[in-house]
Amino acid sequence: MTPKEPAPATRSTIVRRLSRSLDERAATRLHSVEDARRAARRRLPAVVYDYVEGAADDEVTMARNASACAGVTFRPRMAGGPFEPRLDTTVLGTRVALPVLLAPCGLVRLLHPDGPAGVARAAVGRGTVSVLSTVAGSPVEDVAAAAGVPMWFQLYAAGGLAEADALCGRALDAGVEVLVITVDTPALGNRTRDVRNGVAPPLRIDTRNAVPLGFQVLRRPLWAAQLAATGLRLSTRGAGPAGHGSGMLQAVASPFSWGDVAHLRARWPGSLVVKGILGGHDARRAIEVGADAVVVSNHGGRQLDGGPATLDVLPEVVDAAGRDAEVLVDGGIRRGSHVVAALALGARAVMVGRPYLYGLAAAGEDGVTRVLELLEWEMRRAMLLLGCRSVQDLGPSWLARAGDGIPQR
Template sequence: MNALLDLAARQLRADLAAAPARTRERFSPEGRAARCRTIAELRALAKRSVPKPIFDYADGAAWDEVTARRNLAAFEDVTLHPKALTDVSAVDLRTTILGGEVALPIIAAPTGLTGLQHPDGEVAIARAAHRAGTITTVSTMASCTLEEVAEASAGRRWFQLYVMSDRGLVDELLARATDNGYEALVLTVDVQVAGVRERDVRNGFSVPPRISLRTLAQGVAHPRWSAGFVANPRMVPANLGWEGSASATLAASVNKAFDPTVTWDDLADLRSRWKGPVIVKGVMRADDAQRCVEHGADALVVSNHGGRQLDGAAASIEALPAIADAVGDRAELYLDSGIRRGTDIVKALALGARAVMIGRALMYGIGAAGEAGARRAFGILDAELRVALALAGYPRAADLGMDAVSVR
């Protein structure tokens, strides 16, 4: 009995000694992210972890945010039809993207000024994507340079291009992307001018962020974010050499720098100069999709920019079937905007997408916990997708087809 009491006492002392470390781990951003079971819970954690203007920049959309809501709701109009008596003891998420295999059909979408959520920004997302066995896409508006991301993580990388009025700068960006091993060019075609994101307007969001009493109060309320921001500020697009102005809204800066005259001739020119695959992002019409293919596009991203540009547009998943019919097997299709669940991915693949791209899910992740949060976002969707495929009766994600769904 004494021996048992002595053993119990030693165990209690060990537990008490370890408790502070366990408590710190549990309540650290990484520990809190690990307890998030869904992308919605990651979003809620990010909302508590960063100042409101920073969260709203990632979460918000254009005008009344109708299209942003529609992107989510439209997945409810796609019904799954599971197959019975199928061996799903081993579920395989692998697919082939532009000739190379990825471990799961989820690609990190380009997101601008990601470093405002966490100072590791696009580096954190790249590391998380490559750890998951997939591709990262670095935006023209990234907080980290093309070189920083390439040096930090050696996996597959794409470069997303906005065409600037300064075509010399465009040439420089293309050269840097080539020199640093970016395999594909993602030309975004739905930002002729900046969409009006009224949350940003109300918050007075600028590049760099405007420092005011309200801003300081937000910083005090989010000390962990503030410490990272002060230690390694990522306030402007690192690839563009912008110094920014506290009096200039992001929309004003975009409208000053971006070229609204971009046409099909520019796509043809970029196709002739870029030696790797060309992907066109922001296609929502079947006729435009056909024309992109005729101009040499290797892949298309069916996307309404997450509802951040033209409010009132169709949901991306609504546009996907007609584009898939029009393009056939002449180009790969990826679906962007609205992915929050593994079942969303099943539906997108069944309707013709080779893979999906996720943007906000990763922004929520790094806002919540940096790289650990981005890894958690991939992990949540990976796990949900495996269960959804098994229950749908499809052991291989690559085998999904129209027989798996119907659209209301």
């Protein structure tokens, strides 16, 4: 008797179990965000890796983010005796175990079948918050149910205010309490790598790119098998034209006005965050229309190339916000010490984008958890070596300043 072929369901269960144990092992091999980046590069087809890693035009702004983080000079204080640094804080009233939130990112579902739900679960598991992008690839209802709250929702609405209202209504019904409006995307940035790979929207798979894309996928059998076992569903419900990923990317261009933000503020009962602020003037505008927090962000360098590094404009935004709003920052943060520096410059908390995407691509939900653990360990160690007992004690005096004779930011 010849053994029966396993039924398709059984086969996919086997793939899922196998991939789970591979992910668990892969996560333990990550010892830094850079390790996660390299592992993601090995697991993903080049076209998907480039989508994550790439930025706009010549990627100048992305490089500025990285050099601003690397360019911080600390002023440590020695012989403080033994202590256990406190990393917990509150962000918009929610207590978080560490001041690192997961930034909203589109097409997350493309990286690993654990997708946005896995990201949200990892954040909850480490005592922090994730922000679901409108175009993450899974409906807000499903992710909120899988992860439980707290989860924040980031809004794009290429279809205008009617679409924005509908999306906000769904997020609210799903239990989301914090709405994040991204204001730096009136048009999609020119992502050179995507253009070169033939996948910039509008995406067209034709004879010119089908063969190279097919080869890239064949060279990444684990990624292909994992996605095949669960099926690649990129939900665009309510987030633009239904269909493939390209439709979703076209759905992001959201030319919000301050009037639109005020309109949404009047309807949203929870906290409101405006993401994509790069100066004190815009921070004040956001606060005037009712923002409870702003995120100093240049979208990881994926929008306007040539703009400033976020850490360089953070102090100006912190000054402008005063006590009227909390200030978060993202862009280029790859080490716990970068988080410490951002907090010393006045941020309440940071967000990370690519670091957790690398973790997800490298090892699924376990990889996201691992990246959060690494940042937490690194932060704890940096605080110990700095001699600072609590994130509440961080401020500019922990950094080199003009006149110190030490290079500073």
